[in-house]
Amino acid sequence: MKKQLFLLLPLLAFLAVGVFFYSALFSDPRELESALVGKPVPEFELPNLLEPNQTVSQQAFGDGPYLLNVWATWCPTCRAEHEYLNTLAAQGVKIIGLNYKDEPAKARMWLAQLGDPYVLNVMDYEGTLAIDLGVYGAPETFIVDSNGMILYRHVGDVNARVWQAKLADIYRQAGGL
Amino acid sequence: MIAEWGHIAQILALICACLLAVIPMVGSYRGYINWMQLARPLAQLQFLFVAIAFAALCYAFIQDDFTISYVAQNSNSKLPWYYKLSAVWGAHEGSLLLWILMLSGWQAAVSVFSRALPLVAIARVLAVMGLISIGFLTFIQFTSNPFETLLPFYPVDGRDLNPLLQDVGLIMHPPMLYMGYVGFAVAFAFAIAALLSGQLDAAWARWSRPWTLAAWISLTVGIALGSWWAYYELGWGGWWFWDPVENASFMPWLAGTALIHSLAVCEKRGVFKLWTVLLALSAFSLSLLGTFLVRSGVLVSVHAFASDPSRGLFILAFLFLVIGGSLGLFAWKGAAIKSRGQYEVVSRETLLLGNNLLLVTATLVVLVGTIWPLIHKEIGWGTISVGPPFFNLLFSILVVPFVFLLGLGPLARWRRQSMAKWRQRILFALGLSISSGIVLNAVFGDVQEFHAALGVVLGIWVVICTLQELLSHQHGNQTLWQALSKLSRSHWGMVLGHLGFAMSVVGIALTSTYTTERDVRMQPGDTQPLAGYVVKFEQVGPMQGPNYRGTAGEFSVWDGDKQIAQLHAEKRQYLASGSMMTEAAIDAGFFRDLFIALGEPLGGDAWAVRLHYKPFVRWIWLGALVMSFGGGLAIFDRRYRVARRRQSSPAQAVQTTEGEAG
Numbered sequence: 001m002k003k004q005l006f007l008l009l010p011l012l013a014f015l016a017v018g019v020f021f022y023s024a025l026f027s028d029p030r031e032l033e034s035a036l037v038g039k040p041v042p043e044f045e046l047p048n049l050l051e052p053n054q055t056v057s058q059q060a061f062g063d064g065p066y067l068l069n070v071w072a073t074w075c076p077t078c079r080a081e082h083e084y085l086n087t088l089a090a091q092g093v094k095i096i097g098l099n100y101k102d103e104p105a106k107a108r109m110w111l112a113q114l115g116d117p118y119v120l121n122v123m124d125y126e127g128t129l130a131i132d133l134g135v136y137g138a139p140e141t142f143i144v145d146s147n148g149m150i151l152y153r154h155v156g157d158v159n160a161r162v163w164q165a166k167l168a169d170i171y172r173q174a175g176g177l
Numbered sequence: 178m179i180a181e182w183g184h185i186a187q188i189l190a191l192i193c194a195c196l197l198a199v200i201p202m203v204g205s206y207r208g209y210i211n212w213m214q215l216a217r218p219l220a221q222l223q224f225l226f227v228a229i230a231f232a233a234l235c236y237a238f239i240q241d242d243f244t245i246s247y248v249a250q251n252s253n254s255k256l257p258w259y260y261k262l263s264a265v266w267g268a269h270e271g272s273l274l275l276w277i278l279m280l281s282g283w284q285a286a287v288s289v290f291s292r293a294l295p296l297v298a299i300a301r302v303l304a305v306m307g308l309i310s311i312g313f314l315t316f317i318q319f320t321s322n323p324f325e326t327l328l329p330f331y332p333v334d335g336r337d338l339n340p341l342l343q344d345v346g347l348i349m350h351p352p353m354l355y356m357g358y359v360g361f362a363v364a365f366a367f368a369i370a371a372l373l374s375g376q377l378d379a380a381w382a383r384w385s386r387p388w389t390l391a392a393w394i395s396l397t398v399g400i401a402l403g404s405w406w407a408y409y410e411l412g413w414g415g416w417w418f419w420d421p422v423e424n425a426s427f428m429p430w431l432a433g434t435a436l437i438h439s440l441a442v443c444e445k446r447g448v449f450k451l452w453t454v455l456l457a458l459s460a461f462s463l464s465l466l467g468t469f470l471v472r473s474g475v476l477v478s479v480h481a482f483a484s485d486p487s488r489g490l491f492i493l494a495f496l497f498l499v500i501g502g503s504l505g506l507f508a509w510k511g512a513a514i515k516s517r518g519q520y521e522v523v524s525r526e527t528l529l530l531g532n533n534l535l536l537v538t539a540t541l542v543v544l545v546g547t548i549w550p551l552i553h554k555e556i557g558w559g560t561i562s563v564g565p566p567f568f569n570l571l572f573s574i575l576v577v578p579f580v581f582l583l584g585l586g587p588l589a590r591w592r593r594q595s596m597a598k599w600r601q602r603i604l605f606a607l608g609l610s611i612s613s614g615i616v617l618n619a620v621f622g623d624v625q626e627f628h629a630a631l632g633v634v635l636g637i638w639v640v641i642c643t644l645q646e647l648l649s650h651q652h653g654n655q656t657l658w659q660a661l662s663k664l665s666r667s668h669w670g671m672v673l674g675h676l677g678f679a680m681s682v683v684g685i686a687l688t689s690t691y692t693t694e695r696d697v698r699m700q701p702g703d704t705q706p707l708a709g710y711v712v713k714f715e716q717v718g719p720m721q722g723p724n725y726r727g728t729a730g731e732f733s734v735w736d737g738d739k740q741i742a743q744l745h746a747e748k749r750q751y752l753a754s755g756s757m758m759t760e761a762a763i764d765a766g767f768f769r770d771l772f773i774a775l776g777e778p779l780g781g782d783a784w785a786v787r788l789h790y791k792p793f794v795r796w797i798w799l800g801a802l803v804m805s806f807g808g809g810l811a812i813f814d815r816r817y818r819v820a821r822r823r824q825s826s827p828a829q830a831v832q833t834t835e836g837e838a839g
Contacts, residue, residue, distance in 0.1 A: 007508040010459075010508075011501065014462075021493055022493060077550075109776060109787065
């Protein structure tokens with residue numbers, strides 16, 4: 001009896017994983033509520049990725065609204081979304097980058113190769129600002145209004161579908177575009 | 178016109194596969210000899226048709242036949258001919274056809290090199306492979322047909338091959354990789370046939386071994402090529418990224434490595450039968466799973482193929498059928514299988530089992546790390562990426578006990594090893610490897626770099642254990658040379674496999690620790706120090722390629738007053754797609770690579786330049802080549818040919834090979 005159970009184990013494990021595969025085929029990236037929605041962007045002082053000698057705080061972000069995009073070169077999903085960020089930037093959407101626990105040299109190389117959609121990039125080598133923001137992984141994107149308040153948090157890649165379905169409206173209502 | 182012929186051949190191949198899956202299988206149960214005898218010709222015919230289809234697609238690429246949608250999307254008239262050819266497998270549809278070509282090729286090979294097999298066995302093995310072929314041929318025919326035409330409106334020129342793929346490394350990488358992936362289908366089919374007949378014996382293990390080794394070799398070389406390509410082409414100097422696509426090839430490799438070892442135990446000692454059969458099913462199942470992950474779009478990856486839910490659904494249904502079916506068969510038939518051999522706790526069997534478990538753990542680590550983002554998303558916790566820190570940490574932990582057991586395994590006897598005789602050797606090897614590893618790292622590197630020291634210790638441990646094992650074959654008044662020349666090829670295969678692995682471990686540890694990377698601003702005439710050398714930026718200027726234009730930078734590298742290298746780095750912009758590519762300049766050496774890449778222009782003639790010094794990076798790939806060479810020796814071991822010539826029964830064959838190590 002015990003042997004039978006052991007023999008069944010691989011099949012059961014596969015079926016369990018298979019169910020996830022099935023639902024993954026049809027699912028949308030879900031949203032994740034942030035405790036910070038409706039609150040201001042936490043205070044910070046971090047170096048500028050492209051000019052490491054210069055430190056920036058949220059004053060440097062200037063007027064909103066803007067997207068605060070958490071990314072890293074070790075994150076394949078970020079690479080997938082990068083092209084769409086370039087498209088958005090070309091349309092005049094203001095995007096600020098938070099380079100999360102990354103090697104600065106690789107990050108700069110990435111921007112040089114794939115294009116730089118960001119107005120400004122904060123280098124969060126230790127991940128301190130990301131912790132304050134409650135960042136779970138990369139990529140994540142926050143919509144921040146002109147008063148520096150977080151309006152919305154999107155977990156996962158930003159693509160045309162997500163942008164049109166959700167983010168664009170929030171961004172426009174905040175006075176963007 | 179040629180394209181239509183290719184399409185027809187593809188359909189004929191599908192028909193052959195259907196016949197192959199049904200007729201010999203039914204024949205094997207009914208006892209119709211002439212039905213079973215159809216297996217071989219049908220397998221060969223299927224290969225012929227797939228080869229015609231593949232050749233037709235190649236011809237369409239060479240001839241710039243942009244009436245075919247797949248050609249128009251992935252090729253361009255300005256592309257050099259060799260890239261036109263590699264563009265055949267540059268995207269989803271064509272690479273799927275390549276996959277099918279490989280599968281049919283393996284099938285045909287099994288049908289040719291299986292004279293010693295009983296007819297029932299060969300009929301079932303080929304029928305199972307035919308069943309797998311049906312899945313892939315239906316998939317390509319109905320969801321991903323490379324022969325779809327754009328008539329009557331077709332473009333004047335094509336969209337060009339993804340520039341990342343316009344590279345020599347990419348011509349060979351996918352074929353090798355697929356050959357390995359698909360090669361595990363043979364071991365899978367043998368396992369299914371054995372489960373169906375209930376005869377899981379030494380003969381089954383012996384038949385499976387050379388095929389499994391062949392697949393494993395291809396996969397090893399394929400993965401090494403991919404890593405090497407990523408290193409010089411992506412421009413970051415990294416050689417492994419734990420990307421889902423890389424993981425998809427790494428999982429079958431880990432399971433396959435476990436399989437070739439457990440097959441050896443199974444053949445020689447008749448134990449671990451269930452375990453071995455499960456590994457044989459898993460290795461190919463993981464290949465299929467990788468295909469699903471890469472081609473269905475459920476995971477986002479740097480080199481994922483264009484995603485399409487209908488394709489994903491098809492592969493998933495196929496996965497359920499093949500993996501679910503085979504694991505179900507395992508659960509159903511497995512209970513009847515008994516392992517007959519006896520062994521004690523301290524024995525080679527236990528050590529091999531230990532390493533098998535570690536390899537399977539490593540496979541599960543990669544699997545969990547790869548699909549965790551997907552499960553995470555489905556539970557509703559949002560999208561995340563599991564980064565390299567997770568994998569690196571777990572692998573650096575797992576490798577220590579793994580290498581420890583790897584050294585001990587060959588030193589131990591089958592069945593039972595006396596501790597007293599063993600202890601001295603182990604202590605000697607341990608003492609020597611730890612002390613020399615630490616000293617070497619302190620002298621040539623940095624005392625404080627624990628990981629580098631560990632890597633060197635592990636490498637020396639394997640070398641010493643292997644040498645001890647070789648020396649132990651010298652008995653009486655034999656010279657060492659006489660003793661060594663008596664060892665079988667598969668024994669040397671094991672020796673090289675282990676030494677190659679040690680080489681890769683040392684390479685990985687030293688490269689990861691001692692790499693120097695500098696990003697500097699340079700103008701022509703500037704010099705920069707790099708790990709004891711001086712790099713001089715000679716000149717920079719525009720350049721023109723066949724389908725791109727760009728900037729070329731010339732660098733010279735000096736060691737004191739002596740120039741040791743002249744390097745040429747490029748930054749290219751491809752005309753059809755506009756994308757930018759970095760061609761790094763590399764001065765390769767056995768002990769170190771110097772790597773120079775142009776970053777971005779900084780105004781005037783100044784450029785951001787990346788300078789890397791990468792010690793021992795070649796060892797990673799050389800180690801993989803040494804491992805594969807070892808695998809090759811094992812395939813050509815005499816006993817496989819002896820067994821074939823004698824047409825021997827399984828029982829006799831076991832006797833002829835008993836007592837050999839390996």
